[in-house]
Structures are given as structure tokens and as C-alpha cells.
Amino acid sequence: MARRSDHSHDEIRDMILNAAETIVMEHGLKGLSTRKVTSDIGYTVGTLYLVFKNLDDLVTHINARTLNRLYLLMTGDEMKDLSQKEHLFRLGHIYVNFAYADPHRWALIYEQHYSKDDAIPGWYKKNIQNMFTIVEETLKPLAPTCTDSEITQAASSLWAGVYGICMLGITQKLSCSGKEHVLDLVEYLTNNFLKGFSDRKI
Amino acid sequence: MARRSDHSHDEIRDMILNAAETIVMEHGLKGLSTRKVTSDIGYTVGTLYLVFKNLDDLVTHINARTLNRLYLLMTGDEMKDLSQKEHLFRLGHIYVNFAYADPHRWALIYEQHYSKDDAIPGWYKKNIQNMFTIVEETLKPLAPTCTDSEITQAASSLWAGVYGICMLGITQKLSCSGKEHVLDLVEYLTNNFLKGFSDRKI
DNA sequence: TTGAATTGTGAACAGTGCTTAATTATAATA
DNA sequence: TATTATAATTAAGCACTGTTCACAATTCAA
Numbered sequence: 518m519a520r521r522s523d524h525s526h527d528e529i530r531d532m533i534l535n536a537a538e539t540i541v542m543e544h545g546l547k548g549l550s551t552r553k554v555t556s557d558i559g560y561t562v563g564t565l566y567l568v569f570k571n572l573d574d575l576v577t578h579i580n581a582r583t584l585n586r587l588y589l590l591m592t593g594d595e596m597k598d599l600s601q602k603e604h605l606f607r608l609g610h611i612y613v614n615f616a617y618a619d620p621h622r623w624a625l626i627y628e629q630h631y632s633k634d635d636a637i638p639g640w641y642k643k644n645i646q647n648m649f650t651i652v653e654e655t656l657k658p659l660a661p662t663c664t665d666s667e668i669t670q671a672a673s674s675l676w677a678g679v680y681g682i683c684m685l686g687i688t689q690k691l692s693c694s695g696k697e698h699v700l701d702l703v704e705y706l707t708n709n710f711l712k713g714f715s716d717r718k719i
Numbered sequence: 720m721a722r723r724s725d726h727s728h729d730e731i732r733d734m735i736l737n738a739a740e741t742i743v744m745e746h747g748l749k750g751l752s753t754r755k756v757t758s759d760i761g762y763t764v765g766t767l768y769l770v771f772k773n774l775d776d777l778v779t780h781i782n783a784r785t786l787n788r789l790y791l792l793m794t795g796d797e798m799k800d801l802s803q804k805e806h807l808f809r810l811g812h813i814y815v816n817f818a819y820a821d822p823h824r825w826a827l828i829y830e831q832h833y834s835k836d837d838a839i840p841g842w843y844k845k846n847i848q849n850m851f852t853i854v855e856e857t858l859k860p861l862a863p864t865c866t867d868s869e870i871t872q873a874a875s876s877l878w879a880g881v882y883g884i885c886m887l888g889i890t891q892k893l894s895c896s897g898k899e900h901v902l903d904l905v906e907y908l909t910n911n912f913l914k915g916f917s918d919r920k921i
Numbered sequence: 922t923t924g925a926a927t928t929g930t931g932a933a934c935a936g937t938g939c940t941t942a943a944t945t946a947t948a949a950t951a
Numbered sequence: 952t953a954t955t956a957t958a959a960t961t962a963a964g965c966a967c968t969g970t971t972c973a974c975a976a977t978t979c980a981a
Contacts, residue, residue, distance in 0.1 A: 552938090560961090561961055673904055674904040677893065
């Protein structure tokens, strides 16, 4: 049994996050339990509550990690030297591939439903917002006369759309749910959307 | 305690579905438990398992009801005498209003994640497909030269997009999540999509 | 009226999130 | 070095969860 000298507070925090992530990747949210996580790292339940407020809090931190990973991919070096249109299509491509690479971990972001009392932490909301901001920045050059609020609207609707296709694909609610088909759908949506978006008259 | 003469098998089935629906509407999936449902109708747990395979099966049947209700709205009388474009916008309008009228009951459709062993029942898959079919039928006249498979692709991507906007709106993951704003986003997506869809050259 | 068939129960099992009194190991002090 | 104080960790316990199944209650048929 682990004693306190074995690991620092921060080490335990990381160990819990890693173990929890592994469980989620293999068995989804359903497989995630406080006892399973802590026994996997050689501790007992109580320890988890010294580090995280509760299981929901742990999930929030897993999701923050996931969002950060996705953010890094969406802003990586391979995104340089692309036309703005190509840039947008690449973003969709990255998103779908990310989701299909680890469906459980990706879906966890959207499986967490906060009750009214226990609101979404502000710092976490920013993590979500960051993704939309990338899309906004990509859309801006495609319609230079657009107001900021219309850019926000465009990014919101397009990216929520990309999410929707991805989610219905992964949860088998589309007529055809393979990754390649979902990639096609995202490209198709983006393409049609862009035509309307670029050609608009103010 | 209820005795067998009190209610027929089918009556109990309906009572369970009604009670479960009420719980879901008020407290979401988290509030739904076999004991709560059955005690609400004056029975005990065991009875539920005489009527439904398990809790997942019950949820599937709640969702089937929800999808049927939505289907009726999307094919109702008020849908007649509309231009094809108006028809499509009206579908989006109905969908968003339906989701916001009972967020928990609507979200339940997408909260159910089937494991690989326990696949989605075929009859239930048809219920999902029906919704996409309505969209397909509405899109067809807007691009008469389209192949069936492209119509399917268009309906899938657009409607999954509408779903995505709705879900992120209801779960507070958009910069602005009010119903009116979500309605705007759906209209915006549909509008831009349609421009690309109608103007396409084959 | 008796026996068979059906209907419903509720205890039991193994699990869940979370709390907390008690215990143990370390660090600081005398 | 021995003792005390502090912090880390445990393990038991609470009120739940889904699911099963031997049993009891009720109805129907003979």
C-alpha cells in the first residue's frame, strides 16, 4: 500500500488523470469509477477526494486535457502555408480524425451534463471557446467585410455542425458511419457552407 | 400493493413509460432508476423486468416515443402549402423548438450509447432514419438533378449539423445558448448550406 | 374445491459516489 | 534519540444503483 512519501500531491493528480483516461479510452464513461481509478494506481477511494472535488471534477480535468491536445493539433506546424480554404478543411479533417482515434475520450467532452447548481467552471469554458476561436480566425480572411458578430455566428454554426456529424457518426446514428464517410460529410457541409458564406451580399 | 387484476400487461407497459418519461423530463437520465419508476406506479422493481429487457430497453422505447412525436410534428398539417425552401427552414424551426421544449427528453435520444455487443435494434434505427428521410424529401425538389446518394449525403450533413447546433446550445457549449440564438444559428447554417447546395455544378 | 398457471414481490448480490473516524508514516521538536 | 505534532491514507459505512430469482399471492380451469 502506498504511503505518503511515495508520491507527491501533484504526482498522484497526474497518476489519477492518466489512469482515468486509460479507463475511459477502453471502456468509456460507464467504466469509470472512483474505486477502479484509485485501485489501478495502488491507492484507495479517499485519496481521489483529496485531489479532486468529486468524479465530475475529475472528468472536467480529463476533458480539459483532451481539449488541449486537440487545440495543439489544430494550431500545429502543419497548419502553416495553407490557403485559408484549405486551412478550414484541414481543421475539419483534424477534428474528425481526433474523434475517431479515441471515440470514448473525445465523446466524454460532450457526455458531461452539468446541473444548474454546479455550473461549468469558467477556466473550462475558455478551453471550449478556444476551439471556436481558431475557426473564427480561419473564417475571417474568407469574408473580410464581415462583422465580428457574424464571424462568431458563422464559426459557431459551422463548427457545431461538424461536431454534430462527428457525434452521430461515432454513435452510429447515420446511414453510414465509417470514418471516411464522416470525413466526406464534413467536407460536404463545409464546402456548401463556404459557398453561401463567401458569396453573401450585405 | 398492486395485484395482477389491476392492470394488464400493456397497461403496465404504458404506465412505466409514462412514469419514466416524467422522471426524465424533470430530472434527466440521472434521475431515472428502476425503483423510482416502479414505485411511482405502485409496483416493485421485478415488474419492470417482466415488461422490459432492462433499463436500456426502457430508454430505447422512451426514445422511440420521442422520435415518433417529433416525426408527427415534422409531417403535420402546418407543413403543407410551403415553398420547398420554407419547408426546410420550418423543419429546423420545429426541431429546435422540440428540443428546447423538453431538453432532457430530447437529449435522452443521444445519451444512449450502445455497446458493441448490445446493438441498436433494427426497428429503432428506422425511427431515426425516418427523420433524415423527411429532410431528404424536402431537399430533393431543390436540386432535381441530384442523385439519390448525393441527396442522402446532403440531408445527413445538414441535419447532423442542425443536431449539433441544438445539442451544443442546450448543453451550454456555445458562446450564446438561448433558444433564439440557436434558432438563428440553424437558420444561418441552413441558408449558407442551401446556397452551396442549389448552386452546385455537376 | 383443488391444482396449475400466472403475476408480483422483496431480499440478495455486486456494484456505485462520497464521507469520515481511525490509523499509520513522516517531520519537527525537545 | 525519544516524543510529539502533522499530514497522508485507509477502511468501514451510508444510501444508492441494475438485475436476478425463489417465493408468495392471486386467478383460472378442471
